[in-house]
Amino acid sequence: MAEPAPVFRRFAIAGNPNAGKSTIFNLLTGMRQKVGNYPGVTVEKKTGRFFGSHGEAMELLDLPGSYSLQVRSPDEAVSRDVLLGRVSDTPRPDAIIAVIDASNLDRHLYLVAQFLELEIPVIVALNMVDVAEQRGLTIDLLALRNSLGVPVIPMVASRGQGIIELKQALSRATLQVSDRKAQLPIVLEREVAALSRILKCNAASVRPEAMLLLSLEDERLAAEVKGDTALLKEIQAARERLKLSGLDPIAAPVDARYAWVSEVCASTVHRQGEDSHGLTFSDHIDQILTHRVWGWLAFIGMMSLMFVCIFVVAKWPMEWIGDAKDALANFVRAHMADGDFRSLVVDGVIGGVGNVVVFLPQILILFFFLGLLEDSGYMARAAFIMDRMMSRVGLHGKSFVPLLSSFACAIPGIMATRTIENRNDRFVTILVAPLMSCSARLPVYAVMIALLMPASNVWSKAGVMLCMYLIGIVAAFVMAGLFKKTILRSETPMLLLELPPYRAPVFRGIVQRMWERAVIFIRRAGTVILALSVILWALLHYPKPTTPEPTPSEILSHSLGGRMGHAIEPMIAPLGYDWKIGIGLVASFAAREVFVSTMGQIYNIEDAKQDNEDLRTQMRGERRADGTAVFTPLTCLSIMVFYVLAMQCISTVAIVRRETGSWRWPLFQIAYMTGLAWIAAFVVYQGGHLLGFR
């Protein structure tokens, strides 16, 4: 068998995911590829051979798709190490074929900016020019070549267009290193040059190595210098000098690259439909929705509208469910002999589960709106305005999605923190995620708001509901800031956020997600809530007093639940709660919505004769020993604030235990959240009293 021809040149093909790298790789090599693994990490290594336009043998190495060389994942580390010539069995490539998506030039050029800093020849394959044209983008190729200082080959790789021109570019006698790159601040350039002089590595890659070491996060840097303490000290000293001169060594190069990318795009890309300032309709909307002031007003406006709809639209279906529940209870009452089991079925099962199921319409409307905001692309804008606040307290940009998921339920939110690489950042997010108002709190808020302001219009009710959500958000940010400064210190990485274009929401998808939530909610009501309601009923009825013909109040007071309520009453009395609310607090530790069913059961026992009276009416009529109302506006507010902040969810405790691998964190979380809830409820109730409110 003949020996393969000696390789004339080695190329690495690199780019963002979905730029068309694999298509170009396959076009060049005719899919003659060899797949292996980089040692140490499970990242695929793919190489292939092809012949240049003069018949010379070339080798092509396919690098994993990545957005930057910032080294946050094994993929990015492999790309960087290969391009710096650090991988022992892979020689440093002679040039990089940078594949970029012409329809997303601004995003893809960031990686090209990093390639140019590596001081290695680059050939840009400008792929998907047809898509760019369809989107009304015109790219000035000559200007782009001049700005980048490298050959730019327009391509439609999926149709094989441009492949001959690419081969010709790869076969040129000389491939030159571009002299164009992002302009770094002069102090940073000086430190890079100083560090380059003391680094012991391949002369061609010494500057990029120095640049990289200066801009690494502390933990990565320690791993990178591999115990060379002298070098580590030099780098740390250089970073200190940079910080003293007001430069963030991590953020400064990123900012410089983005500024350079915008400059390049501004001079090379023109969009149809742009106004004289180069802005599209979507840009104009974004100017409002991501504005420092208008952005927040728009956010609050949209949320208020959502809560108004929750109150207005859900009213009728809630009444229907309530009527159906009462009809069922009456039917059982009419067809079953009086006794404990009938009471269990009517008050425990139908009352307990029914009082929770009644909130299904509100929860579905909440999910409808969340789906609408997410699908339309608005949520990314909300993330953008929140990011300013999040980064101020040191929260990781990737915390946004977990925190957003926590509005539905903290459990998927906590699971979603797995995308955060840094342990401390991840734990901070886990600790604050349950402070976001989940859908299980909605029934508690709705009942309390109905008691607080029975006659007010829906806008006021929506305003109070919005305040509860905002209290949760603010508490999460404040606590995150506190944890980041004390027990979970770490540096805050920057958020690279892509704002997707606005688009019409797909209603089928939203309805499907609502249906899924409905199934989950009803299944939960029929299993966990049902079981808890049965146990709760038993706790509120047994043991029975020995006195002949006890009154309903005596039964409740003598029961195990009643005794628990009495036992914790001294602790909760300063918050304005009586022992019956105490029973609700204890019972709802299993799940927050159980508070509503507990209250329903308690007042059903006491008002045994007033069958099927609305829970809110029963609660409104509840009196203390001195004849004053139990559920005053202040008590209602205090209860709501308590539920915003307290960790009343056993399932969340279990998931935090699993995700953090120890009991230490969930126990700490219960302690800090309960403490915070108690203090906040105390301040609301006692502070309100001092100010003369009742």
Added chain:
Amino acid sequence: MNATVQQILVAAAVIGALLYLILRGRKKKGCDSGCGCAKKEPLK
């Protein structure tokens, strides 16, 4: 249905509910059915 039968039915329902919660907790090891279980993937 007399009072004794009703008491027996109540006891059975309470024991059933308790057993359900205990067994569910053991089987799922903290994964909450109410909020939808994520797949148990190894941490990267």
